[in-house]
Amino acid sequence: MKEVRLENVTKSYDGVTLAIPGINLVCARGEMLALLGPSGCGKSTTLKMIAGIEPISDGAIFFDDTDVSDLDTASRNVAMVFEDYALYPHLSVFDNIAFPLSIRGKPKAEITERVERVMKLLGLREISGEQVQQLSGGAQQRVSIGRALVREPDLIMFDEPLSHLDSDQKVQLRTEIKRLQQTSKLTSVLVTHDQNEAISMADRIAVMDKGVLQQVDTPSAIYNQPANIFVASFIGEPPMNLLDGSLVSARNPLRIRLAGQCEFPAGEQVLPQLAQRIEGAGVVIGIRPEHMRVNPPQAGLSASMLLLDGCVYAHEPGGDSDVVTVDTDIGRIVAEAPAPLMLAAGDSVQLGLEPTHFHYFCKDTGRNLLLEAP
Numbered sequence: 001m002k003e004v005r006l007e008n009v010t011k012s013y014d015g016v017t018l019a020i021p022g023i024n025l026v027c028a029r030g031e032m033l034a035l036l037g038p039s040g041c042g043k044s045t046t047l048k049m050i051a052g053i054e055p056i057s058d059g060a061i062f063f064d065d066t067d068v069s070d071l072d073t074a075s076r077n078v079a080m081v082f083e084d085y086a087l088y089p090h091l092s093v094f095d096n097i098a099f100p101l102s103i104r105g106k107p108k109a110e111i112t113e114r115v116e117r118v119m120k121l122l123g124l125r126e127i128s129g130e131q132v133q134q135l136s137g138g139a140q141q142r143v144s145i146g147r148a149l150v151r152e153p154d155l156i157m158f159d160e161p162l163s164h165l166d167s168d169q170k171v172q173l174r175t176e177i178k179r180l181q182q183t184s185k186l187t188s189v190l191v192t193h194d195q196n197e198a199i200s201m202a203d204r205i206a207v208m209d210k211g212v213l214q215q216v217d218t219p220s221a222i223y224n225q226p227a228n229i230f231v232a233s234f235i236g237e238p239p240m241n242l243l244d245g246s247l248v249s250a251r252n253p254l255r256i257r258l259a260g261q262c263e264f265p266a267g268e269q270v271l272p273q274l275a276q277r278i279e280g281a282g283v284v285i286g287i288r289p290e291h292m293r294v295n296p297p298q299a300g301l302s303a304s305m306l307l308l309d310g311c312v313y314a315h316e317p318g319g320d321s322d323v324v325t326v327d328t329d330i331g332r333i334v335a336e337a338p339a340p341l342m343l344a345a346g347d348s349v350q351l352g353l354e355p356t357h358f359h360y361f362c363k364d365t366g367r368n369l370l371l372e373a374p
């Protein structure tokens, strides 16, 4: 397995517009890196450039210290796992996995030994002789992972590998791929538009929008310290609430006005230096739905909690938590709280917001003000 490094890589399909204006990205040896973003953000283009399926327009791609930019796919030793499995339906599990070795003319004994090893790793030995078309989607995808592994590639690319599976199989295969990737230390790039997949499987996530990397970090950092409004609103279900705010007083303690209505002290974590940066400019305040209390009993409220009265617009019961959408004077707010919430549309409710959990973004640039160097 090798490290993969993209240095100032650009891609234009028509020679005029840039689908990828310039990307710098490293997938460390043995790491799973997810490329995550909405449709058209450039995930597949990036994956195809790494695999050598699409030529790059500029920059360079390295596998360890080797510049592979001009090598074709066959010369890069990259294996792909596609969403539609791309197997030979009439061939057996064994023959599908053996295929990349057979076409390279490997000796029969070596093929048997390598295929057996991979089948054992993936729990496929018992169905070795079955035609793949008779298998479930999850089993077919395991065969396609086996076919990728048997080549002993430098890099495995997973292109939306779980998209065609039902939810049971999705969760099961997600766990299996993660376990395999960790135990076998596979350098892997995962392309997905599904944030749950990226968060649960990847060591790090590269969030993309319009061909540009927005943030590259661990799932936890991306969730807890989103670099900008795009990442904040893209990651998290239900999405983060984003409310207009403005600086009322730059003096200590810093006070913020929310949606022109209520004022609150911004809290210790908002460094005094930030006051100057945001004075005059608006801020966007991000609040995760789970960082609110719904109809909190007065006794349980901390003194620092900001209270908002509202009217329930919708209540969606969940398993261990419910989601409630509330119309307040400062706009519609989504909160998530431990179930069951005995609420219905039209009920009066009080939300308790804890400013220490707030995220502050620059209204002009969208950047997270708390992550910026003073």
Ligand SMILES: Nc1ncnc2c1ncn2[C@@H]1O[C@H](COP(=O)(O)OP(=O)(O)OP(=O)(O)O)[C@@H](O)[C@H]1O
Pocket: 013, 014, 019, 037, 038, 039, 040, 041, 042, 043, 044, 045, 046, 193
């Ligand atoms: N073969 C192509 N010719 C011209 N433009 C292309 C081609 N493939 C992709 N693009 C453009 O490049 C940009 C990035 O597309 P890409 O398919 O890489 O995004 P994506 O994030 O993988 O989207 P999706 O999840 O829908 O596949 C888009 O604007 C798309 O229209």
